[in-house]
Amino acid sequence: xxxxxxxxxxxxxxxxxxxxxxxKDNSDIGDPVEMARFYYEAGADEIVFYDITAxxxxxxxxxxxxxxVAENIFIPFSVGGGxxxxxxxxxxxxxxxxxxxxxSAAVENPGLISKGAEAFGNQCIVLGMDVKHVGKSSQxxxxxxxxxxxxxxxxxxxxxxxxxxxxxxxxxEICLNSIDADGTKQGYELNLTRLISKNVNIPVIxxxxxxxxxxxxxxLTTGYADAALIASMVHYGTYTIPDLKVxxxxxxxxxxxxx
Amino acid sequence: xxxxxxxxxxxxxxxxDIKKISEADRxxxxxxxxAGSAMDSxxxxxxxxAIKDFCATGKPVLGICLGTQIIMSHSEENYTxxxxxxxxxxxxxxxxxxxxxxxxxxIPHMGWNSIKIKKRHPVLSGIREHDEFYFVHxxxxxxxxxxxxxxxxxxxxSFASIIGTRNIIATQFxxxxxxxxxxxxxxxxxxxxxx
Numbered sequence: 222x223x224x225x226x227x228x229x230x231x232x233x234x235x236x237x238x239x240x241x242x243x244x245k246d247n248s249d250i251g252d253p254v255e256m257a258r259f260y261y262e263a264g265a266d267e268i269v270f271y272d273i274t275a276x277x278x279x280x281x282x283x284x285x286x287x288x289x290v291a292e293n294i295f296i297p298f299s300v301g302g303g304x305x306x307x308x309x310x311x312x313x314x315x316x317x318x319x320x321x322x323x324x325s326a327a328v329e330n331p332g333l334i335s336k337g338a339e340a341f342g343n344q345c346i347v348l349g350m351d352v353k354h355v356g357k358s359s360q361x362x363x364x365x366x367x368x369x370x371x372x373x374x375x376x377x378x379x380x381x382x383x384x385x386x387x388x389x390x391x392x393x394e395i396c397l398n399s400i401d402a403d404g405t406k407q408g409y410e411l412n413l414t415r416l417i418s419k420n421v422n423i424p425v426i427x428x429x430x431x432x433x434x435x436x437x438x439x440x441l442t443t444g445y446a447d448a449a450l451i452a453s454m455v456h457y458g459t460y461t462i463p464d465l466k467v468x469x470x471x472x473x474x475x476x477x478x479x480x
Numbered sequence: 481x482x483x484x485x486x487x488x489x490x491x492x493x494x495x496x497d498i499k500k501i502s503e504a505d506r507x508x509x510x511x512x513x514x515a516g517s518a519m520d521s522x523x524x525x526x527x528x529x530a531i532k533d534f535c536a537t538g539k540p541v542l543g544i545c546l547g548t549q550i551i552m553s554h555s556e557e558n559y560t561x562x563x564x565x566x567x568x569x570x571x572x573x574x575x576x577x578x579x580x581x582x583x584x585x586x587i588p589h590m591g592w593n594s595i596k597i598k599k600r601h602p603v604l605s606g607i608r609e610h611d612e613f614y615f616v617h618x619x620x621x622x623x624x625x626x627x628x629x630x631x632x633x634x635x636x637x638s639f640a641s642i643i644g645t646r647n648i649i650a651t652q653f654x655x656x657x658x659x660x661x662x663x664x665x666x667x668x669x670x671x672x673x674x675x
Contacts, residue, residue, distance in 0.1 A: 222579060222593065222634060223589070223592065223593050224591060224592040224612060291483050292483050292487065295484055295656060297614060342512055342513055344512070344590065344616045393588070394590070422584075423586060424586055424590055447586070447591065478610065480660055
């Protein structure tokens with residue numbers, strides 16, 4: 222059977238990670254290629270790069286980074302942030318990424334999902350969703366609304382309806398981020414994750430809120446997530462990926478143990 | 481794929497040139513996308529016969545993912561007649577596929593899964609029982625002759641994840657995205673001399 226995936230997420234600005242990996246002895250790695258290599262060797266099942274470079278002119282720095290990552294790690298990795306067209310997708314995929322992740326560009330232009338899926342296959346297109354709990358209403362029947370611009374702009378779109386629409390348009394996977402849980406380290410938004418995952422037929426990566434190994438176990442079982450995105454809990458050396466996998470295995474969750 | 485082969489230190493070219501293919505020592509035939517359009521473009525470029533001819537020389541061939549499916553006789557995807565190098569059909573995972581505990585399984589089969597080795601093979605040397613490989617597919621090969629099944633994988637049903645005959649070996653998973661075990665499979669292939 223499929224293993225549940227553990228996916229570290231690296232935020233990158235102009236080719237450098239915004240947070241390095243801190244080790245217990247206070248040494249650190251800040252280069253995204255080295256960080257990716259470190260996590261690859263530590264048993265990460267996939268890696269997500271999120272480009273927060275503000276200026277479009279500096280995008281080529283990111284592409285160069287993607288190429289160097291692809292020469293050094295041999296597991297799938299995806300790139301998100303700033304991808305707004307099929308041409309942007311092509312550049313990133315040709316540089317060696319397995320998948321591209323689109324978020325606000327897809328909300329503003331849903332046709333981008335179908336065009337990307339047609340050009341490169343559904344498996345290449347990850348829909349990133351930023352979601353906030355707003356309570357049920359006639360416009361938002363699930364009680365969860367799509368937000369963009371880091372949670373600042375409410376779109377008046379129901380998260381569940383959007384997930385289903387994106388799947389029908391050809392998204393191959395959903396990376397589901399709860400803006401409410403993000404940064405709290407209090408655990409993933411289990412209700413939201415379960416709601417989306419049980420109602421789509423594509424894999425769901427849970428994002429936002431991971432602070433302890435128990436949170437991963439919860440979201441991968443009662444949250445029905447197919448994969449768990451993690452960031453600070455491993456970047457600061459609080460936990461290692463092998464620690465997490467040993468723990469999840471002890472909880473009866475199937476994870477990849479040999480690498 | 482090219483990056484993984486470079487990383488392992490083997491020379492390679494990426495080509496659709498029939499002459500270069502015929503001169504190669506070995507070929508890797510990867511692929512993503514749909515069977516129908518893939519077969520159309522292979523035929524258009526004359527690569528269907530180039531690949532068949534290469535297979536007949538006895539030199540090593542590695543199929544990957546869609547490449548593996550194209551090696552079979554026929555695919556349910558777009559009802560496509562394929563190369564017929566290994567006899568059998570390519571089938572879609574059933575829509576209502578479930579795991580042992582009755583959980584509905586998502587399609588495509590995407591992520592890391594293990595292999596049960598059915599038949600020892602030089603290209604599989606060093607692959608251990610619990611090693612996992614990265615899969616992304618909605619269709620799977622189903623060879624007529626069970627002797628062509630070198631490895632199988634379970635996803636609601638058991639399917640052939642590694643197939644082969646004589647100088648040909650083909651995987652449904654992506655060795656170039658499967659970390660250490662994938663790289664060792666590729667390295668084994670790059671030095672394999674079929675007898």
